[in-house]
Structure formats: structure tokens, C-alpha cells
Amino acid sequence: MNTSAIPLSPGHDSHSHGDHDHNDHGGSHGHGPVLQYQPGLPLTRGKLIMWLFLSTEIMFFAALLGSYVVLRFGAPIWPKPHHVHLSEPIGAFNTFVLICSSVTIVLAFESAKANKTAAAKAWMLSTLLLGGLFLGIKGYEYKAKFDHGIYPWSPRSRVFEKPDLYYGSAVRARLGEPAMIDRLKALDETPESKLTPDEVSARRRLVKIRQLVISPDQQAFDLAVVADQIMPLPTAGQGSHGEDGGHSSGLNDTFPWLKLPAVIPGGTMWASTYFLLTGFHAVHVLVGLIVFSILLLFTLGSKRAGMIENAGLYWHFVDLVWIFLFPLLYLF
Amino acid sequence: MRSRLLGIIWSLVFLAVPVLGVATFAVAPAFDIWLPENVSEHGPTVDGLFMFILVLTGVVFVVTEGLLFWFLWKYDAAHAQGPATYRHGSHSLEVVWTILPAGVLLFLAIYQMNSWADIKMRRPAMSPTVEVVGRQFEWRLRYPGRDGMLGTPDDLFIVNDLHVPVDEDILVQLKSADVLHSFFLPNLRIKQDAVPGMKIPVWFKATQTGEFDIVCAELCGWGHYKMKGHITIESREDFDSWIEKKYAEQESTQPVAEPSDAVAIAD
Amino acid sequence: MSTTTIPSTHSAADLATLLPVRKPRPIADFLSTYVFSKDHKVIGLQFLFSTLLWFLVGGLLALAVRWQVAWPWSDVPVLGKLFAQQGGQMSPEFYTMLFTMHATVMIFLVIIPILAGAFGNFLIPLMIGADDMAFPTLNMLSYWFMWPAFFAFGASFFVEGGAASSGWTSYPTLSTNVAASPGSGMGQTLWLVGLTMVGVSSMLGSVNYMTTIILMRAPGMTMFRLPMTIWAMFITAVLQAFALPVLTAAGFMQLADRTLGTGFFSPEGNMVNNTLTATGGGQPLLWQHLFWFYSHPAVYIMILPAMGMVSDILTCFARKPLFGYRPMVYSIAGIAGLGFIVWGHHMFISGMNPALGITFMVSTMMIALPSAVKTFNWLGTIWGGRIQFTTAMLFALSFVSMFIIGGLSGIFMAATPVDIFIHDTYFIVAHFHYVLFAGTAMGVWAAIYFWFPKMFGRTMNEFWGKAHFFLTFIFLNGTFFTMHILGAVGFPRRLADAYHYETFHHLQPLNAFMTWCAIGMVTSQIIFAVNFFWSMFFGPIAGRNPWHANGLEWSAPSPPGHGNFDFQPVVYRGPYEYSVPGAEKDYLMQTDPPNAAAAMAAAAAH
Numbered sequence A: 001m002n003t004s005a006i007p008l009s010p011g012h013d014s015h016s017h018g019d020h021d022h023n024d025h026g027g028s029h030g031h032g033p034v035l036q037y038q039p040g041l042p043l044t045r046g047k048l049i050m051w052l053f054l055s056t057e058i059m060f061f062a063a064l065l066g067s068y069v070v071l072r073f074g075a076p077i078w079p080k081p082h083h084v085h086l087s088e089p090i091g092a093f094n095t096f097v098l099i100c101s102s103v104t105i106v107l108a109f110e111s112a113k114a115n116k117t118a119a120a121k122a123w124m125l126s127t128l129l130l131g132g133l134f135l136g137i138k139g140y141e142y143k144a145k146f147d148h149g150i151y152p153w154s155p156r157s158r159v160f161e162k163p164d165l166y167y168g169s170a171v172r173a174r175l176g177e178p179a180m181i182d183r184l185k186a187l188d189e190t191p192e193s194k195l196t197p198d199e200v201s202a203r204r205r206l207v208k209i210r211q212l213v214i215s216p217d218q219q220a221f222d223l224a225v226v227a228d229q230i231m232p233l234p235t236a237g238q239g240s241h242g243e244d245g246g247h248s249s250g251l252n253d254t255f256p257w258l259k260l261p262a263v264i265p266g267g268t269m270w271a272s273t274y275f276l277l278t279g280f281h282a283v284h285v286l287v288g289l290i291v292f293s294i295l296l297l298f299t300l301g302s303k304r305a306g307m308i309e310n311a312g313l314y315w316h317f318v319d320l321v322w323i324f325l326f327p328l329l330y331l332f
Numbered sequence B: 001m002r003s004r005l006l007g008i009i010w011s012l013v014f015l016a017v018p019v020l021g022v023a024t025f026a027v028a029p030a031f032d033i034w035l036p037e038n039v040s041e042h043g044p045t046v047d048g049l050f051m052f053i054l055v056l057t058g059v060v061f062v063v064t065e066g067l068l069f070w071f072l073w074k075y076d077a078a079h080a081q082g083p084a085t086y087r088h089g090s091h092s093l094e095v096v097w098t099i100l101p102a103g104v105l106l107f108l109a110i111y112q113m114n115s116w117a118d119i120k121m122r123r124p125a126m127s128p129t130v131e132v133v134g135r136q137f138e139w140r141l142r143y144p145g146r147d148g149m150l151g152t153p154d155d156l157f158i159v160n161d162l163h164v165p166v167d168e169d170i171l172v173q174l175k176s177a178d179v180l181h182s183f184f185l186p187n188l189r190i191k192q193d194a195v196p197g198m199k200i201p202v203w204f205k206a207t208q209t210g211e212f213d214i215v216c217a218e219l220c221g222w223g224h225y226k227m228k229g230h231i232t233i234e235s236r237e238d239f240d241s242w243i244e245k246k247y248a249e250q251e252s253t254q255p256v257a258e259p260s261d262a263v264a265i266a267d
Numbered sequence C: 001m002s003t004t005t006i007p008s009t010h011s012a013a014d015l016a017t018l019l020p021v022r023k024p025r026p027i028a029d030f031l032s033t034y035v036f037s038k039d040h041k042v043i044g045l046q047f048l049f050s051t052l053l054w055f056l057v058g059g060l061l062a063l064a065v066r067w068q069v070a071w072p073w074s075d076v077p078v079l080g081k082l083f084a085q086q087g088g089q090m091s092p093e094f095y096t097m098l099f100t101m102h103a104t105v106m107i108f109l110v111i112i113p114i115l116a117g118a119f120g121n122f123l124i125p126l127m128i129g130a131d132d133m134a135f136p137t138l139n140m141l142s143y144w145f146m147w148p149a150f151f152a153f154g155a156s157f158f159v160e161g162g163a164a165s166s167g168w169t170s171y172p173t174l175s176t177n178v179a180a181s182p183g184s185g186m187g188q189t190l191w192l193v194g195l196t197m198v199g200v201s202s203m204l205g206s207v208n209y210m211t212t213i214i215l216m217r218a219p220g221m222t223m224f225r226l227p228m229t230i231w232a233m234f235i236t237a238v239l240q241a242f243a244l245p246v247l248t249a250a251g252f253m254q255l256a257d258r259t260l261g262t263g264f265f266s267p268e269g270n271m272v273n274n275t276l277t278a279t280g281g282g283q284p285l286l287w288q289h290l291f292w293f294y295s296h297p298a299v300y301i302m303i304l305p306a307m308g309m310v311s312d313i314l315t316c317f318a319r320k321p322l323f324g325y326r327p328m329v330y331s332i333a334g335i336a337g338l339g340f341i342v343w344g345h346h347m348f349i350s351g352m353n354p355a356l357g358i359t360f361m362v363s364t365m366m367i368a369l370p371s372a373v374k375t376f377n378w379l380g381t382i383w384g385g386r387i388q389f390t391t392a393m394l395f396a397l398s399f400v401s402m403f404i405i406g407g408l409s410g411i412f413m414a415a416t417p418v419d420i421f422i423h424d425t426y427f428i429v430a431h432f433h434y435v436l437f438a439g440t441a442m443g444v445w446a447a448i449y450f451w452f453p454k455m456f457g458r459t460m461n462e463f464w465g466k467a468h469f470f471l472t473f474i475f476l477n478g479t480f481f482t483m484h485i486l487g488a489v490g491f492p493r494r495l496a497d498a499y500h501y502e503t504f505h506h507l508q509p510l511n512a513f514m515t516w517c518a519i520g521m522v523t524s525q526i527i528f529a530v531n532f533f534w535s536m537f538f539g540p541i542a543g544r545n546p547w548h549a550n551g552l553e554w555s556a557p558s559p560p561g562h563g564n565f566d567f568q569p570v571v572y573r574g575p576y577e578y579s580v581p582g583a584e585k586d587y588l589m590q591t592d593p594p595n596a597a598a599a600m601a602a603a604a605a606h
């Protein structure tokens, strides 16, 4: 091929199928000479195409972030992080995990370059594990959202914009489900001694709410009370308490099986954008992990340093995207 | 010489482009295939700008296509003597033909800003004359009732039949109940998309009485082609008596003025 | 045809690897050579054949569109069988589907892939002196990603409700609410899937092209010795790489709106046909911004490569250096750069803030400037040349002539007050068919006639080529020029029947005339198809350099074997050294070693 050692550059393609027979045509032009080039940049092909690929990725995330900004500032109301159970400490820890993994992959690259294969493998493995940890924590956060009825899409989402009639009927429908009726009955019959004081108070409030929701001349005011009982929204001053952002006093928190619809103004669009952004980021993390796993199958000596470097470039990019996402989603 | 003949023929084919092009535009008005009658106050600015750009681009068109023809005619290899001019370009020409169009375009850009601002930015200070809601596949109109305010129980509801008084500022509040539509009044040189979730003001002043089409100009589904409305521009008296008549009709048929799609129409 | 001399005897050795096989081969070998080949030339031809087939499909869809516009609700020939229950007439929802898919096919399956996929692939390595693309496997994948798109778009015609029918722009909430239109069901979903696949294909192609052009130029081939074709392909690849991901992201969001029930593009409580769209809280205009952020640069993606190829063809048949090489390069870059900040001109009356409209109007006016520079330089190129009226040259000249018309009509729409009247009328339809069909497609034909010898080792028939040109040129102007005056009346686009409007009902005869021209235009393509296939097998053998052109590709065998070059190409000069005074022939190939005479002449000229 062209210049001496270019990792990742595929070989002259005609070797891939040896029994070619152009020469059948009486050809004087079988396989041409090995051509010389004058590269315009001091980069290997693999590295250049990786940079170019990453610039397309930048535009991809720029579009998503741009949409987020437009939707957020176009929305009449946007929930505070705590209204939607985001926890800054968890997010910050995850940021830390990713930054560590960026360091380990650099170390893997350095070791591979020095041909220290065992060390390279160890660092690569730790990158893989850190990436896995990140996804694990992300999964835990997703679960916390799902537990609160926050799903990215509507049929499953139990989030409502305001305590209106639609909301009222959704709560009523949930309370009217056969399995729910049985559970409520069981709860009503549980002797007080078997319940914690919290649960006792919650049970009392739940009874009230069931009455409010069923009453035919329901008022918007009543429904606001219902919503507040099911999942109170912390006010600005309250700050965070509890590790996923508070609301230990809501009925849904005391009885997690209740899964009653909740009111979070702006929550639906928030959820759509949150899952869109973090979801596409997570997919990119996953792709990185797959690449690392494949790399781990090889001996990571100096011959593979170029590959590790390219994988590292990609990984740094994935980290960088997160560095943008974290403040946008968790802090503002 | 056969090939010279061919060269002539091909050059003439290219000459036909500007000749027939200009001819098409020249005869179109004679066949009434031209800007429809204008009845709005701002219309002459739009039409004037159209004509101005037509003349401007027409000159550029004729000159460039004319040169193309002339070069083909003159420098046909079968006819021109000697080798081609060995020339890689010309600095001064490049400068000229960059600066000149830049000046023309910049002038055009600045020249038209004011009329754009008049039509779309300088909204008259008044409450809406009528609310127009696009809906698959009709125009729902709502006039403020006797109290002059939209959104009160005495609003007047009409479908597809817009009436406005002549020589008065009209402010339309444009909305959509479902998908995108576009409120197009060809004779009033008005077009504005109706966007779900948005309230868009549209204003104009009609200068003549008459009856004209309202066209939906944004694809809104299978029935897009038939989303046809009708605008009647009439004197103030005719308008007032029309409103009175419609209002009386509505009172008699509909005790409570509550349209079925209150959710979609309410603010 | 004495204007062109085609040296017809070259050794049979130059015959294609691609020509009919003489002895039966094992299937596996056939597959690896013609189907899963990693050779850029084979991939280029795969793109070429696929896109030409889709071109035919798109053209037939256009005919059906024209039929309805001219004679609405009359019995449709051939297609009529589909509508037996309705008595042979086309339904309005079928009409919306027709023009949506016509545009989708033409843009995403014809023009973009034929320019970047077919010609980009075939020409880039050959014209820069490389043996292949930098990443042949990736290159093969970029072709194979087109197939899911072919299937998705193709299958969408047969699903319930029919193919997508919210226009090629696919504006929500028409496109996101299943109840809004029959085609907004499965058809729209498949449309989005197809679009994403086309996007992946383009993305893979564009990063590969850029890498190849940057790293794999032959010794001596500096950036400013690249032919315009390569410059155009390079900058097009940059545009693709930076604009396309935005459409992909938007496509994913619309897909989520449709399948998951998110509401990125629907406002709260949006109902269509009494069906709730989604939870909502989103903005319909956001889609338009994202869509046009891609699709405006995309219109330049659809014309820059044609501009590049036309520049090369014009110089060759004017036997003259390109006028203003550097200004030509800079203006391509200028078009690309400005192309990113004008998208709002599609949204002047969309409800976007009118003050924003002003900024977009100014940038749109300015983007005409680099196009003006290009136009004048093309005229400068033929000025003082020795013009040979070959078929390729005629098509290239018509590209210039037609692009002027299409470009100038753009100025009307850039003027915001005028756009109020002509937006979404046939004036727009005229504009983009002049740039896309009369411009780009004519440029593509020029390129096919010009590089056919390099592709297949044989030249196409000149007489029938000219007949094809003449008929296409006449009919195309008959079809599309008249659209301008239709637009001046305000005749709206996308209407299955406009004659029930007072304002428009006298326009039917003119539309009938245009439809007859369109029928003539499509029929004339039979000449092309026959000429194309006949010449592939029976045309005169071309030899390495049938047109006496300068580019590197013409020093390789026709068609080139694997590895392209049977010698190490070294480049000594730019690609446009025609009619150098004192040289013994009127062209100096980029690989011709400098000799005393040429050096003297070059010194004298500067």
C-alpha cells in the first residue's frame, strides 16, 4: 500500500478474491502497480475517518440539544429537576465514572504503545467496567423514573400536565382496576398495628382521595388536592431530601404498588426530551462497550495501538456529550 | 459544410430559450394567465416588486442566455479559425462580476424590507375582526358578537363564508384545529400558514368590493384540494346587515352557542 | 458528427472487466465481482443502474401526477385498473401519495445517489490517481444500505393506507397523526425508515470520500490541481456530513412521535379527526427548522457535483482552460457555507417570526452571488473556445442555460413580499424542476455520455444521443417553463384538482399542454435507454482517451481494471491545460511529463 505503516487501512482489495480472471479478456492490465500517494494531512486513514465521523456525530447531538433548548424554552412551564426525581449526586457521580473511564482508555493506549500488553488489557478492561457501571447507574435512574410513572411515551406514562377532568378520570380508572380493588380492600382490612405510622396516615389520606375522585361534582380544586396527595411537588426552597429527590410523603411513595397518575406540569415533554437525549447517549456508550469487548479479544500490543487510539477518540467524544448533557438536564 | 450547419442549428436551439422565454411572459397577460386582479391596499407593492424582479432577472436572463448563444455561434470549432484562446481567467472581470450582482442583490434585499414589514410586522393596534380556524377540510370563522369580543357566548360561528367590510383595516386571528393549513387569498396577496398551537395575526385592507376565493395552500390531507372558502368584500352597511342576519339565524337555530369542538377552538 | 474524432482502434485489451463474460463462472465468483464487490467502479455502476431504474419509477409517478393535474377525475390509462371500484379515477389521497413518492424517489433514490453514489464513487479514485477508496468495505456497505431504503419505500406502496402522503417535506402534524391521512399510517413510518437508511448510506459515503480525497492523491496532485468534479464532490461530502445528521435526528424524533407517542412536534392537546395526536407540548415548526436545516444544504448537494462535472465537460469540448479556476473553487465553498444559514427561506410564511424572515432573506440573496460567479465563469470558459457539439457538450451547455432560469426564479422567492404570493404555487414547482431536472438531471446526462467510455470501454451513439438531447430539451421547457406563469396566477401546488376555484379554472388547457410535453419527455427517454444498453455491448471501442481530455482518469485503461492504473500516475499540472500555445496537440494531460515546448508556453502565458 502507500506509506509504510497505516493501521486500520484495508489492504488492496483485489487480494480478497484471488481467483479473479480479468486476464481472461486478454488483459495487459491485471493488477496495477502499488500506488504512491501524497497525503494532505499527517494522519492515518483510520484516524482521519474517525475524526470526520465524530464531526457528523457532533451535528447529530447538536440537533438533539438544539431541539431540547427550543422545546424547553418554548414550553410554558418546565419542571424542576426535583419534580421529576432527578438526583444531582447520582448524575455527578456518573459524570465522574465517565471521566475516569476516559483516563483509563488513555492509559490503555499508552501501555499498548509501549507494548505492555497485560497492562493494556487491564486498563481496557477497567474502561469496559466503568462504562458498564455508567450504564448500570443510568438504568437505576431510569427505573426510578418508571417507578414514578414517568415514561417517555404517553400510553404508559402516568404523568399529567394539570389536575383537570382527564386527570380525574385517569385516577378513577386506576383505582377501579380489579386488581387494585382487591389490594385496596386488603389494605383497608389490615389492622393498624401491622402498619408503620407513615402508612397509617397515608391510608387515612388515601380513603379521602378515593371519595374525592368518585364524587360526581368534582372541582378542579379537589383534583389539585388529590394530585398533591399522590405526589407532592417540592417547592423551590425545599431542596433535596432522600436520594432520588424527595417526596417521601406522597401516597405513591408510601405504597409503591399504587402507581396512581401524578401531575407534573411540563413533565411529559421533559420526559420525552430526557429519554431522547440520555437514550441516544446510552446507545453510544453501548456501542463503545461493544468495541472494547471486541478489542479485548486481541493482544493489545503496539500493533493495535492505532485501533485503541481511535476507539479512545470515540470514547472521549461520548464523554464530552455527557459533559454537556449533565448540566443541561440536572442542574438548570 | 455539414458540421457548420449543425453548429448553427445548435446555437439557434439555445437562442430559442431567451426568445421563447421572454415571449411566454409577454403573451401570458393577454391570455389572462397572469397575476389575478388585486383588491388589497398592499397588493400593488407586492405586484410592483414582482414586476421589478421580473424586469431585473429578465435582463440578466436575456444577457446571459444571449452571450451563451453568441459564443456557441461564433466559436464553433467547425468554423472559427486557429486554436482556442489560452486563458485562465481575468482578475478584473472576476471583481466586476462579483461586485455588480452583489450590489444589485443588496439593493433588492434592502428595497423590499419595508413592504415585508408592512405586511407581516406592523400589526394594526386593534382587536381581531374575525378568527379563522383551519380544520380538515373547511375554514371555521368566528366573529365577535355584539360585544365586539372574541371568546364570549355571543360569538357568531360561520363556515367557509368570510365577509369583510371594504376600506377598513381587517385583523384576522389565524389558528388551526388539527394540521397545518395555509390561508391564501390570491386577490388580496395574502398567504399565511395556520399552525396548530399558534395564534397568528394576519391583516389587510381591501380596496374594492367583490367576491373571491379563499384557497388552502398548505397540504393538509386528502381533501386539501377542496378546502375552499369564499370571501365577500362589501360596504360597511352590507356587512353590518349580513352580520345581523347571520346572528339572528344562529340565535334561532342554536339556543346555546356551543360548538361541538369547543376544546379545539377555545383559547 | 465530424466535430468529434473518436479513435476507435485501441487494443482489445482495453475491453471491460465488466463486459459480457465469455465463459460461465462459478456463482460465488460472480457475486464477489458484481454484487458484493468492493471495487469502487463496480459500486459506482451498481449505484448507477439502481438509480436509473428508480429514475424510471419516479418519471412514471410524475406522469401520473401530470395526468391528474391536466384531466382531474378522468379515467387514468393503465393505472386505472387500480381504481376499478371508483370507476377508473384516481382518488385524491392517491394523488397526494403520488407526488410525495415522486419527490421522495427523485430526490433520495435518484439525484443524491446518482451524483454522490454513482459518479462520486466511479470518478473520485480515478481522477485523483488512487487505486480505490480509502475504505472499500465501508464503500460497499454504503451501497448495501440503499437496499433497505429501496425496500422500505417500495413496500410502502403496498401497505394499508398506501405510501407516505404528507409531501416530501413531511410536515407534522399531518405526518405524525395516524388519523390525519391514509398515508400517515404505516406508509409514513416506512418512509422515515427508508430516509434513515439513505442517510446512513450517504454518511458512510461522505466520510469515506473526504478521507480518500485528503489522503490518497497521486504525487503532484495538489489540492489546486484537482478537477472541479473532485472539488465539488469533496465539498458535497462536507455538506452531507454536517447537514445530514440533523435530518437523521429529526427523523428519529418523528419516528418516536409516531410509534411511541412522544410529542416533539405536536402542540398540547392536538386532535386530528377526533384522535388525540400525542401527549404534546411540542412545536410543529421545530420539524420544519430541522428538516430545512438539512434539506436546504441538500439542494446544493443535489447540484454542486453536477456543476463540477459540467465544468470539466465544458472545458474539454471548448478546448480551453477553465475560466477562473480559483474563483470557481471558492464559489463552491461559498455556496456550501452560506447554504447552512438560509434554510428559513422555505418558512417565510410558516408562522416563523417575521423578523427572522428578514435575516434569512438577506442571506438568501447573498447565496446567489457565488452562483453568479460560477455562471459567468462558465460563459468565460466557452468564450473564445473551439466548441465541439458533442452530446455531452450539449447537455452541459443546457445545464448552464437551464440553471440560469432556475436560479433567477429563486430570486423572486427570496424576496419575502413576493414569496407571500408565490409560496406553494407552481412558481416554486417551476423553480425546483429547473434546478433539479433541467439543471442536475441534464448535468447527469452530460456526465453519462462523457464518462460512458471510461465505464464500459465503448462510446454511446452520438446521433441518437443528440436526438435524445433535442427532444428532452424541447419537452422539458414545454413542461416546466409554463409553470412560471401558472405560478403567477397563484395556481397552488399539491392540489388534486384546482379548477373548481374561480381564480384557476381557466388554466386547464395550459396544464393539458404541459402534460402532453411531459408525456413526450418521458417517451423520449426510450431513445436513451436503448442507446445506453446497445452501446454497452455494441458501441465503438473507445480507447483510453476518446475525447482528448486532460484528467487523470483518461490515462487509465477503459475501463480500468482492479487498482485502476497500470502505471504510477504522477501529476505535473492542473486539469485544464487545453490549447496551450506551442504544444504539439491541443491538450496536455495531467500525467504528460513536462517537455521543453510546453514549459516554454506555460512560462509565456503567465
Ligand code: HEA
Residues within 6 Å of the ligand: B057, B060, B064, B101, B104, B105, C169, C299, C300, C302, C303, C345, C346, C364, C365, C367, C368, C369, C371, C372, C373, C375, C403, C404, C406, C407, C408, C410, C411, C413, C414, C415, C419, C422, C423, C424, C428, C431, C432, C435, C436, C440
Ligand atoms: C438543486 C436545487 C436547488 C438550487 C440550486 C436552488 C437554488 C436557489 N433557491 Fe431553491 N428550492 C429548491 C431547490 C433548489 N434551489 C427546491 C427543491 C425547493 C422547494 C422545496 C419544496 O418546498 O418542496 C426550493 C425552494 C426555494 C425557496 C422557497 C420557496 C417557497 O417555498 O416559498 C426559495 C426562497 O427563497 C429558494 C431560493 C433559491 C435561491 C435564491 C437559490 C440560489 O442558489 C440560486 C442562485 C442562482 C442564480 C441567481 C442564477 C445565476 C446568477 C446569475 C446569472 C447572476 C446574476 C443574477 C442576479 C444579479 C439576480 N428556493
Ligand code: HEA
Residues within 6 Å of the ligand: C052, C053, C055, C056, C058, C059, C060, C062, C063, C065, C066, C069, C099, C100, C102, C103, C104, C106, C107, C111, C166, C167, C168, C169, C429, C432, C433, C436, C437, C441, C479, C492, C493, C494, C495, C518, C521, C522, C525, C528, C529, C532
Ligand atoms: C430531482 C427531482 C425531481 C425530478 C427529476 C422531477 C421530475 C419531474 N417532475 Fe417533479 N417534483 C419534485 C422533484 C423532481 N421532479 C419535487 C421535490 C416535487 C415536490 C413534491 C411535493 O410537493 O412534496 C415535485 C413535484 C412535481 C409536481 C407537482 C405536483 C403537485 O404539487 O401537485 C409535478 C407536476 O407537474 C411534477 C412533475 C414532474 C415531471 C413531469 C418530471 C419529469 O421531468 C420526469 C421525467 C422523467 C424521466 C425523464 C425519467 C427518465 C428515465 C430514465 C432516464 C431512465 C432510463 C432507464 C435506464 C437507462 C435503465 N413534479
Ligand code: CUA
Residues within 6 Å of the ligand: B134, B135, B137, B180, B181, B182, B216, B217, B218, B219, B220, B221, B223, B224, B225, B227
Ligand atoms: Cu387545508 Cu390544505
Ligand SMILES: [Cu+2]
Residues within 6 Å of the ligand: C295, C296, C299, C342, C343, C345, C346
Ligand atoms: Cu432552499
